Amino acid sequence: MAKKKSRKQPAAKAPMTYKDAGVDIDAGEAMVEGIRTLVEKTYSPRVVGALGGFAGLFSLDFDEDLLKRKYHDPILVSCCDGVGTKLKVAFRTGKLDTVGIDLVAMNVNDLICIGAEPLFFLDYVAVGRLDPERMRDIIAGISNGCVQSGCALLGGETAEMPDFYKTKEFDMAGFAVGVVERNKIINGSGVRAGDSIIALASDGLHSNGYGLARKVIFSKAKFKPSDTPAELEGQTVAQAMLAPTRIYVKAVRAVLAAYKRRNMVRAMAHITGGGLPGNLPRVLPDGLTARLKRSGWKPQGIFELIAKAGPVDQVEMFRVFNMGVGFVMVVSPYRASAVMNRLRKAHQRCWQIGKVVKGGPSIQWA
Amino acid sequence: MAKKKSRKQPAAKAPMTYKDAGVDIDAGEAMVEGIRTLVEKTYSPRVVGALGGFAGLFSLDFDEDLLKRKYHDPILVSCCDGVGTKLKVAFRTGKLDTVGIDLVAMNVNDLICIGAEPLFFLDYVAVGRLDPERMRDIIAGISNGCVQSGCALLGGETAEMPDFYKTKEFDMAGFAVGVVERNKIINGSGVRAGDSIIALASDGLHSNGYGLARKVIFSKAKFKPSDTPAELEGQTVAQAMLAPTRIYVKAVRAVLAAYKRRNMVRAMAHITGGGLPGNLPRVLPDGLTARLKRSGWKPQGIFELIAKAGPVDQVEMFRVFNMGVGFVMVVSPYRASAVMNRLRKAHQRCWQIGKVVKGGPSIQWA
Numbered sequence: 001m002a003k004k005k006s007r008k009q010p011a012a013k014a015p016m017t018y019k020d021a022g023v024d025i026d027a028g029e030a031m032v033e034g035i036r037t038l039v040e041k042t043y044s045p046r047v048v049g050a051l052g053g054f055a056g057l058f059s060l061d062f063d064e065d066l067l068k069r070k071y072h073d074p075i076l077v078s079c080c081d082g083v084g085t086k087l088k089v090a091f092r093t094g095k096l097d098t099v100g101i102d103l104v105a106m107n108v109n110d111l112i113c114i115g116a117e118p119l120f121f122l123d124y125v126a127v128g129r130l131d132p133e134r135m136r137d138i139i140a141g142i143s144n145g146c147v148q149s150g151c152a153l154l155g156g157e158t159a160e161m162p163d164f165y166k167t168k169e170f171d172m173a174g175f176a177v178g179v180v181e182r183n184k185i186i187n188g189s190g191v192r193a194g195d196s197i198i199a200l201a202s203d204g205l206h207s208n209g210y211g212l213a214r215k216v217i218f219s220k221a222k223f224k225p226s227d228t229p230a231e232l233e234g235q236t237v238a239q240a241m242l243a244p245t246r247i248y249v250k251a252v253r254a255v256l257a258a259y260k261r262r263n264m265v266r267a268m269a270h271i272t273g274g275g276l277p278g279n280l281p282r283v284l285p286d287g288l289t290a291r292l293k294r295s296g297w298k299p300q301g302i303f304e305l306i307a308k309a310g311p312v313d314q315v316e317m318f319r320v321f322n323m324g325v326g327f328v329m330v331v332s333p334y335r336a337s338a339v340m341n342r343l344r345k346a347h348q349r350c351w352q353i354g355k356v357v358k359g360g361p362s363i364q365w366a
Numbered sequence: 367m368a369k370k371k372s373r374k375q376p377a378a379k380a381p382m383t384y385k386d387a388g389v390d391i392d393a394g395e396a397m398v399e400g401i402r403t404l405v406e407k408t409y410s411p412r413v414v415g416a417l418g419g420f421a422g423l424f425s426l427d428f429d430e431d432l433l434k435r436k437y438h439d440p441i442l443v444s445c446c447d448g449v450g451t452k453l454k455v456a457f458r459t460g461k462l463d464t465v466g467i468d469l470v471a472m473n474v475n476d477l478i479c480i481g482a483e484p485l486f487f488l489d490y491v492a493v494g495r496l497d498p499e500r501m502r503d504i505i506a507g508i509s510n511g512c513v514q515s516g517c518a519l520l521g522g523e524t525a526e527m528p529d530f531y532k533t534k535e536f537d538m539a540g541f542a543v544g545v546v547e548r549n550k551i552i553n554g555s556g557v558r559a560g561d562s563i564i565a566l567a568s569d570g571l572h573s574n575g576y577g578l579a580r581k582v583i584f585s586k587a588k589f590k591p592s593d594t595p596a597e598l599e600g601q602t603v604a605q606a607m608l609a610p611t612r613i614y615v616k617a618v619r620a621v622l623a624a625y626k627r628r629n630m631v632r633a634m635a636h637i638t639g640g641g642l643p644g645n646l647p648r649v650l651p652d653g654l655t656a657r658l659k660r661s662g663w664k665p666q667g668i669f670e671l672i673a674k675a676g677p678v679d680q681v682e683m684f685r686v687f688n689m690g691v692g693f694v695m696v697v698s699p700y701r702a703s704a705v706m707n708r709l710r711k712a713h714q715r716c717w718q719i720g721k722v723v724k725g726g727p728s729i730q731w732a
Binding site for chain 1: 414421422423424425426439440441442443444445446447448450451453454476477479480482485486488489490492520521522523525527529530531535537539541543544546548551577
């Protein structure tokens, strides 16, 4: 048991007499030891150490630079999400060390939409059969995602449930907690007609639409994971289907840090299931909507491949997939190019995708 | 979407073209509407309202009575747990409205071990097929558990994953956040030889050992859920197997509130998988262990039934099950009877089970 981790050894959920059950306590201990360094590299001085192991502890205050001074009236922000059936692609290819990035991304990208700073993350992984090496891969991805988003991996639970999951399969869920200054909560209330809508590039499918994507790619078009159709420009199908969900924390927080004055960034949306039409309108006030120019960008090849192989029409593609836009920022039109410069300095591709207009609730295509 | 809930409609994970996929968006909306009141009855003034829905918001401070004044140096505490294969008993009996209590209990009972006040809870429920009525039952249990433990149900995720779960089956994970004053963290460091060990009665199996329990009760002894073996004293097998995990928050916090001086309550342990031998030593300092007198109490009939029907020997029973003791408090011997009086006033059955002695790491039986 890592000293500050509430991750319990999977034996805690062990069925039968431990001997008869074939639950391997050694495997559980090997796993906990194997992931210790992965977990500890996510720690900051705000993780409170050396405690029993029933729960993870986290201080809002740094020892030196009191967070109290940074956050006058801190509001905790929390969310929960899973990865969905993208996991099936990981099972099929055996590549398990990136779905953890997806898991963290799906949560922290939600947190930052309201302007929060991610603080810590916990994971639940339920496996059919505990295999320390496979668990190590899974946790390596989660640890990677936590480092990318500045989150401490504060705890987790590994449950071995052979009655629920096949031997080599698993499900996972993640929980993230962040903090935001109350008077800096970004909730769309400052959005005005004429505001600029900035698209932040995705890294492909991210973690949504895999029911359709898998059906088209594997069942209908019968691609093998190692195939390299022309649309993927040298990538294999496996690489395109498993590309991790992009984590927008650093780029978005760089912008927020530069514009401390309230109301420069007026709304943000993480583009998940439902795509742009499903996620952008929900952060805009009633009576306003987004007018987007479709010609402004070209989605990645994987989207083209799915649309052709389905075939799936464009309206449906935009309803199910992010179509190359993983995150959207709505900003004052006078700051749009400055914001985009900051995003690019943070290595985030971006472009102005449209603007806010009167109307709604559906988005409009220019 | 309930105004403060990050619970996404399950369509967010929808596979295929939405129409073809048979994912029922109406069912998702019906579910969200159906659970709204269940969720809102867990809210306190600290839940921050009227926001977009990407995440749940929670203020450490009350409007009036600033938590800052109560917590000089707040430490956030977080943990994550599931219910394990007790869910299979719920599937078999069709009674789904109590496993949510188990889910909350497994988490908040861990939180309070270090002296924390539970603040909020989030759930992940992954289903084979979304059925609004069944989801309502599941969430009713979670809401009930949150009310019992003074937690706001701040958010959740419902994922419909027909490739992972059978139509009427599901898995669930929970995540709780609490807060504790830094200098009141209870971590066992104050434990001394001679301290009294107080057992808090369990309500039966709670949420551990179901691999063995189900095997013995259903596969070996072939009991039906409606059977009423003499050991259960009028309860059915289903009732005994589904009795919700007891939530110790109110009783334990009543004791902590009464003894504000540090170090009166010296260690606490939630007795889960591994039983007393697996959970009590881990909260005691090196060089000290627990000497328990086995004759001091009689475990519930369900334990007797399992031991007989297995047969399972007593050592194994104590390693797998809580054996009637769901929570343990280690207190100053001079306060033991006062603590027990307070627990009883909070309607918690309890008794002195033994004391702390030199030795370790295994517990000793007197």
